[in-house]
Amino acid sequence: xxxxxxxxxxxxxxxxxxxxxxxxxxxxxxxxxxxxxxxxxxxxxxxxxxxxxxxxxxxxxxxxxxxxxxxxxxxxxxxxxxxxxxxxxxxxxxxxxxxxxxxxxxxxxxxxxxxxxxxxxxx
Numbered sequence: 363x364x365x366x367x368x369x370x371x372x373x374x375x376x377x378x379x380x381x382x383x384x385x386x387x388x389x390x391x392x393x394x395x396x397x398x399x400x401x402x403x404x405x406x407x408x409x410x411x412x413x414x415x416x417x418x419x420x421x422x423x424x425x426x427x428x429x430x431x432x433x434x435x436x437x438x439x440x441x442x443x444x445x446x447x448x449x450x451x452x453x454x455x456x457x458x459x460x461x462x463x464x465x466x467x468x469x470x471x472x473x474x475x476x477x478x479x480x481x482x483x484x485x
Contacts, residue, residue, distance in 0.1 A: 364410035367392040369400045371419040408433045411475050416441040436475040
């Protein structure tokens with residue numbers, strides 16, 4: 363299964379996402395409620411996929427998302443607001459899930475992101 367990074371500033375949402383991901387059989391290797399801690403997690407290694415909220419405590423996630431993407435990790439954005447130029451531009455190839463997300467939405471996005479990532483690595 364996959365190593366997953368989850369970043370969301372709402373502690374209950376983060377807990378719910380963590381439980382959901384673990385119930386799917388994946389390992390949550392980083393769960394953070396702020397950007398700084400998430401950057402620190404990246405020092406421990408690159409996850410297989412990152413599930414990122416876009417507005418993390420009033421701080422846009424874009425610098426972290428760029429670092430994650432530069433390290434070759436697929437990103438799934440999870441947010442209640444799709445109206446971001448970055449989603450149409452530099453992160454157009456990333457997955458997006460609307461909040462609130464169902465376990466089936468999360469599972470489908472994870473499967474797609476991991477499948478696309480493994481195809482890129484084999485090519």
